[in-house]
Amino acid sequence: MSLMFPTAPASPSPRLRIATCSLAGCFGCHMSLLDIDETLADLVDLITFDRSPFTDVKALSEDGIDIGLIEGGLCNEENVEVLRAFRARCRVLVAVGACAMYGGVPALRNGIPVAELMQTAYLADGLHDPQLPRDPELPPLLDKVLPVHEVVPVDLTLPGCPPPADAFRALVLAEIARRTPDIATELPLHARRFD
Amino acid sequence: MNTQPHPAEAAAATFVLDGRSIPFTPGQTVMQAATAAGVYVPHLCHHAEFEPVGNCKVCSMQLDTSAGPRMVTACTLPAREGLVLHSETPAVQHDRQRLVQMLFVEGNHHCPFCEKSGACHLQAVAYHVGMVDTHFVHAYPPQSVDASHPDVWLDRNRCILCELCVRASREIDGKNVFAVGGRGAHTTLLVNSASGLLKDSAVAATDRALSICPVGALMPKRQGFAMPIGARPYDHADIAERPADT
Ligand code: SF4
Ligand code: SF4
Ligand code: FES
Numbered sequence: 482m483s484l485m486f487p488t489a490p491a492s493p494s495p496r497l498r499i500a501t502c503s504l505a506g507c508f509g510c511h512m513s514l515l516d517i518d519e520t521l522a523d524l525v526d527l528i529t530f531d532r533s534p535f536t537d538v539k540a541l542s543e544d545g546i547d548i549g550l551i552e553g554g555l556c557n558e559e560n561v562e563v564l565r566a567f568r569a570r571c572r573v574l575v576a577v578g579a580c581a582m583y584g585g586v587p588a589l590r591n592g593i594p595v596a597e598l599m600q601t602a603y604l605a606d607g608l609h610d611p612q613l614p615r616d617p618e619l620p621p622l623l624d625k626v627l628p629v630h631e632v633v634p635v636d637l638t639l640p641g642c643p644p645p646a647d648a649f650r651a652l653v654l655a656e657i658a659r660r661t662p663d664i665a666t667e668l669p670l671h672a673r674r675f676d
Numbered sequence: 677m678n679t680q681p682h683p684a685e686a687a688a689a690t691f692v693l694d695g696r697s698i699p700f701t702p703g704q705t706v707m708q709a710a711t712a713a714g715v716y717v718p719h720l721c722h723h724a725e726f727e728p729v730g731n732c733k734v735c736s737m738q739l740d741t742s743a744g745p746r747m748v749t750a751c752t753l754p755a756r757e758g759l760v761l762h763s764e765t766p767a768v769q770h771d772r773q774r775l776v777q778m779l780f781v782e783g784n785h786h787c788p789f790c791e792k793s794g795a796c797h798l799q800a801v802a803y804h805v806g807m808v809d810t811h812f813v814h815a816y817p818p819q820s821v822d823a824s825h826p827d828v829w830l831d832r833n834r835c836i837l838c839e840l841c842v843r844a845s846r847e848i849d850g851k852n853v854f855a856v857g858g859r860g861a862h863t864t865l866l867v868n869s870a871s872g873l874l875k876d877s878a879v880a881a882t883d884r885a886l887s888i889c890p891v892g893a894l895m896p897k898r899q900g901f902a903m904p905i906g907a908r909p910y911d912h913a914d915i916a917e918r919p920a921d922t
Pocket of ligand 2: 835840
C-alpha cells in the first residue's frame with residue numbers, strides 16, 4: 482500500500498501548534514522527526530513549535546497545543562508531572578516510539594527491585610565514596626518505568642525505535658489536513674515497526 | 677442419460693470461510709483446509725508438522741451456529757460440511773489484535789534489540805492485525821534467561837508458551853528437552869535436566885526445537901543480527917503474503 486500525502490493542506494491557517502518532549506528516552510525519536518528533512522522546510526509556514534528542543538521553552542503555551550509528541554516512558558516523578566501538564570494542554574497526544582509505548586530499554590529494570598538497583602549502582606563494594614545521590618534537583622525514581630498510556634490517555638501511537646521519518650511526516654500532514662491518520666493501515670509496513 | 681456425476685467429479689465437501697467456499701477432505705481441520713486453499717489464518721502455536729494444541733487462540737474466528745455466533749479456534753476445529761466461518765472481519769481482527777496485545781504485555785518484548793525482530797511471527801502477526809500499541813497495562817513479569825549452554829540460549833521474557841519446542845523436541849529431535857509447567861501467570865517453559873539448566877540437557881543448536889520457535893525465546897548463540905534490517909522476512913512482506921513454514 483502506498484502512502485498518499487496531501488499536496489496542499491485543507492486549512493492553511495491558523496498554524497498547527499506542535500509541542501514535543503522527551504521523558505525517559507534517548508532523543509532518537511526527536512532525531513527521526515528531524516529526518517523528515519525537506520518536508521520540514523515545506524511545513525515552516527504551516528506549523529509552529531511550542532515546547533520542544535528547538536525552543537527550549539519549559540511550560541506549554543496557554544493557547545493549547547494541536548499535537549503533543551511524547552518521547553520516552555516515565556522513570557521518575559518529574560516525568561509524571563511533565564506528562565500530566567503536557568496532556569492537559571494537548572488536543573492530540575501522541576506516544577512516540579518504543580519507550581513511550583511500553584517503557585522500551587529503560588523498562589529492562591522493571592524486573593529488579595529499585596532498592597537492589599540503587600545498591601548495585603551507588604553502594605556496591607569497591608566504589609569510591611559510595612553514597613546515594615540526594616540532590617533536590619534529582620527527582621525520585623518510580624518503582625517501575627511506565628509507558629505513557631498507563632499514566633494519561635493517549636490518542637495516537639507511532640511505533641518504532643525510533644519511528645521512521647515517514648511516520649512523523651504522515652502524522653503531521655494528516656493533522657494539517659484535519660484528518661486523523663490511521664497509522665495501522667495508512668503507513669507502508671516498513672514505516673510501522675516495533676524495532 | 678446418466679445424470680449422476682462421476683465419483684471423481686462429485687462436489688468436494690466444503691465449508692464457507694469469509695464467503696469463500698473451501699474444500700476439505702475428511703479429517704482435516706479448518707486451518708489445514710484453509711491453508712491448502714491458499715487462505716492465510718493468523719496463528720502462532722499451530723504448525724503443519726504437529727498435532728494442534730490450541731494454545732495461543734490467535735487463529736480464533738467466528739462460527740455461525742443456530743444458537744448464535746461462537747468463537748472457535750481454526751487449528752483445532754475439524755472441518756465439516758456447511759460450516760460458516762468469519763475470519764477477516766473487523767470484529768474478529770479486533771479481538772485477535774487484543775489477544776496479540778495480551779501476549780505482548782504478559783511477556784517482556786523488547787523488539788528494538790531482539791535478535792528475532794523482523795523474522796518473529798508474533799511481531800509479524802501483530803503487524804498483520806494492525807496493532808500499533810499494547811493497549812493493556814504491562815505485567816512486566818520477572819522472567820529468567822538461561823544462557824548456561826555454550827551454543828543455545830533461552831530467554832523466557834519472549835516465550836509465548838506455544839509448546840512448539842516441546843512438540844519438536846519430543847517428536848522430531850527425539851530428546852524431550854522441554855515442557856511447560858506451573859499455573860496461570862506462573863506458567864513457564866521448563867528444561868528437562870536435573871539442574872533445570874540448558875547446559876545439562878540434551879539440547880543442541882541444530883535441534884528443530886530451536887528453529888521452530890516462532891519468537892526470539894530459543895536461539896542459537898553467536899548468530900545474532902546476521903540479517904540486516906531491510907532484508908529480514910517481514911520487513912516488507914505481510915505474514916499473510918509470506919507465511920512461515922508453519
Ligand atoms: S520475540 Fe518477537 S515480539 Fe518478542 S521482542 Fe523479539 S521480535 Fe519482539
Ligand atoms: S520457547 Fe519458543 S517454541 Fe518454546 S514454548 Fe516458548 S515460544 Fe514456543
Ligand atoms: S494457532 Fe490455533 S490456537 Fe494457536
